[in-house]
Amino acid sequence: MPELPEVEAARRLLTRAAVGRRIVAVRCAHDPIVFQGVSPARVRRALLGRRVVAARRHGKHLWLELDRRPWPCFHFGMAGGIEVRGRRRHRLVMEGRRNHEPLWPPRFCRLHLVLDDGSEVVFRDARRLGRVRLRHDPPAEPPISLLGFDALRELPPLRRLAALFGERAAPVKAVLLDQSFSAGVGNWIADEVLYQARIDPRRRAHTLTAAEIGRLRARLRSVLTTAVRLGADGDRFPPKWLFHTRWSKRDRRPMTVRGERIRYLTVGGRTTAWVAEVQR
DNA sequence: CTCAGTGTTCAGTG
């Protein structure tokens, strides 16, 4: 379920588990879709024996900086994630594992790394919408070079953000979802931020007032920092968040905890939850 | 059984 907070949680997990470690074994599925045409042999050659220097992220893209290039770059698609098994303890980030599923490596494992302290790192992706690429200079190469500002670390100052919105006629939600605009914002974050900022998701971006953009910016920052602080664990998100309606969408009358009726429509090709009485 | 989905890309349309 990967948007920026989940990818950031995975980055922090990798930082703890893998940075400073050497890769002593590599198991790689033969999957030209997930691996973007790169053969398992090439992946092995790139990773085996390397030391991990850092784990980096931009938007929803994550990569490992190694002591020699190329470096592996990950995108989680709709259902991908990183799992780590420490020497002693199981650690599980993204995908909820079914109860009583003792499997290791986990189902849908695409890439399996063993590190020199005995811990293991797995990239898993049930739907195969995720990607693993090898890059010599990730920030300078696509797809990462095509991304806009990282919505967590690089949120532009109000004036600049207003100027960027001023150039766009598309619905504000579509603009937020555009990764070449704000990298890392996905469907639930866009809905959450627009709800909290009280802005109708269909509003054309260039019609937003300075006050509205100010609210949008403040809510984007607070939603992201809160979600990251809570380890991207939706169960711990504040009860007032619209996010929780994701799980009750099939209710006859989905409501927020404030008793607001939630409506659904399609904006930017995506299902959009919103509250008509609040968002203008 | 059917259908939508926390994402992206591409072809086709207006």
Place this chain on the structure above:
DNA sequence: TCACTGAACACTGA
């Protein structure tokens, strides 16, 4: 050029 639509990808869970 911009913006939108639908399809495709492959699987899960409601």
